[in-house]
Amino acid sequence: MSTTQHLQDFVTQVRRDILRQVHQVNSGHPGGSLGCAEFFTVLYQEVMEYSTDFDMDGKNEDLFFLSNGHISPVFYSVLARSGFFPVVELNTFRKIDSRLQGHPTTHEGLPGIRIASGSLGQGMSVAIGAAHTKKMNKDTHLVYSLHGDGELQEGQNWEAILYAGSKGVDNIIATIDYNKKQIDGATDDVLPLGDLKKKFEAFDWKVLELKEGNDVEAIKKTLEEAKGLTGNKQPVVILMDTEMGNGVDFMMGTHAWHGKAPNDEQLETALAQNPETLGDY
């Protein structure tokens, strides 16, 4: 099987996991999760160096921080299918006594999670801190992070963006899930972000634009390019255009599925568009 075919099969299974998780508890955030299925898959299957024998300190491995914690279904699916915890545990998503909380947390000891997120805007600062420690420990591995575009409306991001640019934090690669949608509608209607590329550049970041943020090959190529740009006294950001609800026709092109679960019939339709590949949990 080609690498690309493997990645695509992985993505399809992740989509099924996302849909089935949120359907089962009639809550959660499928839209953004589906939009980032390809990104998570490439990151964990192709790009990052890590051990599934989880250790909080993560020395001598790449680290990832999810700042927009509400897309936990995609994070959980990819962590499980990458070997961090049993896939069957996806069955416990958002249920009582679960390690798979509504938003990711270290509190229940779920392997693969290094910070709680959910209250938005905090992940970039955390990533910078972890990157500083890597430098102090003479650890040349990288720190990756993912942020929602709407999340950039939180002011703490701009403190962190100013800091990382001004101080030349050059071992982080931040990615913005640039789907241009948030709960109340289009970001352009809620609070326009303006020219994000110019804004990051004005804060001394190296900016990569990824127009095909739902294409595994394009994601891989851009992440590899980003890796090549680290170590140059400049942080790197990828503006990744994605489609919210990608892979499920009735969830695409709208913000309606940001935080809404499909009903039984809708689930059936959505799953039919994404046939089982690696085996359902």
Added chain:
Amino acid sequence: MKTYKNTGSKDTRSGFGAGLTELGKTNPNVVALCADLTGSLKMDEFKTNHPERFFQIGIAEANMIGIAAGMTIGGKIPFTGTFANFSTGRVYDQIRQSVAYSGKNVKICASHAGLTLGEDGATHQILEDIGMMKMLPGMTVINTCDYNQTKAATLAVAEHQGPVYLRFGRPKVANFTPEDQKFEIGKAVTLTEGNDVTIIATGHLVWEALEAAKELDEKGISAEVINIHTIKPLDETAILKSVRKTKCVVTAEEHNFLGGLGESVARTLSLNHPAPQEFVATQDTFGESGEPLMLLDKYGLNAKAIAEKAEAVILRKE
């Protein structure tokens, strides 16, 4: 009664600075972060000695707390420094999610707490921080009384695994804790033994409590003064042992009576050994500009107020 000698007034923040300097030499994992108040927090020496372990974040406290949380991943022990107001209320959600809920080993070191910050006024004089911090699950809350105790506490929190809020202040106050006294987190220090009333004090008001005990002694009232430097976890054993003997208590703190030490003591008593209690604390008010000692007088946070409350609470005993 046992008396204490002021060996020379010093500010508690300098005790923090001295502790941090020592940690710089003894613990290579200790790192320091500051939000543009390096001099005020007395972090200059650490910065000079260890520039590679000192991080100037700028006036961006939310970012500082997040960076500190991230730094723990990989084994560093971050000490953040800014005024108490900007260490807590301004960044409550960052502390809540990235530090406390995430269980990160961050030491939030907060100077200029309370009214004794003085002339800058109410915008900077936080009187609610103990309440906010003690409500966070897993957070250890410490409020030290003098230079020596603050230095010892700074060394101790580095050895403690988990988030800590370390609160100290700006003005020079009496320094009476023995230089070699080991700081034990969660362990009260009984300063004087007495039978008539227990005075439980924290921070700058511990010295005032000792002064009050002297006044009371002259009137034939014997007061047991307990220095509660750790508000959470609270040394309930020491408190109950004392109150079972004296049957009444005065709590004293440079903080609002809502959410402070007094309420923690009241809970302990109501669950285990109900007893009359009086509160020396601010009365649900903001502060104002003025000289520190004049402010303490105006808001009733001094030896005189403690002694008066002690006499009042004794009358309430059954």
